Amino acid sequence: MDTESDKLVIAVLAGTSRAKRVSIHAARYVAEFGRGIDGVEIIFVDPADFEFPRDGDDPEGKDPHYTNITQRADAFFIVTPEYNHSFPSTIKRMLDSEYKNYFHKPVALAGASDGPWGGVRAIEALVHPLRTMSMIVLSTDVHFPYVPTMFDEHGALLPECIERTNRNLQSAYDELIWMARVMKQASKAPVRE
Numbered sequence: 729m730d731t732e733s734d735k736l737v738i739a740v741l742a743g744t745s746r747a748k749r750v751s752i753h754a755a756r757y758v759a760e761f762g763r764g765i766d767g768v769e770i771i772f773v774d775p776a777d778f779e780f781p782r783d784g785d786d787p788e789g790k791d792p793h794y795t796n797i798t799q800r801a802d803a804f805f806i807v808t809p810e811y812n813h814s815f816p817s818t819i820k821r822m823l824d825s826e827y828k829n830y831f832h833k834p835v836a837l838a839g840a841s842d843g844p845w846g847g848v849r850a851i852e853a854l855v856h857p858l859r860t861m862s863m864i865v866l867s868t869d870v871h872f873p874y875v876p877t878m879f880d881e882h883g884a885l886l887p888e889c890i891e892r893t894n895r896n897l898q899s900a901y902d903e904l905i906w907m908a909r910v911m912k913q914a915s916k917a918p919v920r921e
Contacts, residue, residue, distance in 0.1 A: 846871025
């Protein structure tokens with residue numbers, strides 16, 4: 729993997745645009761961790777930077793910049809907070825806008841919550857729509873439990889959380905990168921008639 733064209737492009741999607749979101753720290757950490765992996769280009773997607781004027785994937789409901797990112801991406805890593813035992817409408821809206829650009833692309837999931845489960849219910853709720861979009865949902869998830877206590881006031885992960893978080897992120901990225909390479913190669917194979 730020596731050339732830019734050989735690099736895997738992974739889009740890390742933050743799951744909410746809520747004003748007082750704490751999960752953005754987890755999403756940024758996931759992106760920064762990925763930037764340290766050879767052969768990978770990370771595109772960080774903060775939904776606050778995009779505009780989706782209407783529901784669905786009709787042309788008038790798309791953000792051209794986001795469309796470009798989803799076309800380029802070989803894989804996705806979604807970092808979502810848990811709101812009311814589910815995921816935020818923000819991530820659903822983003823996903824709905826680009827149905828064809830997710831087809832047969834792998835996705836890793838990370839959850840964040842104020843409580844002890846680290847967004848596990850948000851991840852469980854998100855699996856069904858992702859599979860419906862023909863994405864390949866990986867089995868290795870990352871959890872950020874008690875997320876407000878994991879990061880300092882500047883958004884830096886606390887030292888006592890680094891080892892466990894990095895170990896879990898490495899496992900998730902290993903699986904995501906492996907699957908992205910497999911699917912990228914498979915997409916070049918001729919289709920049987």
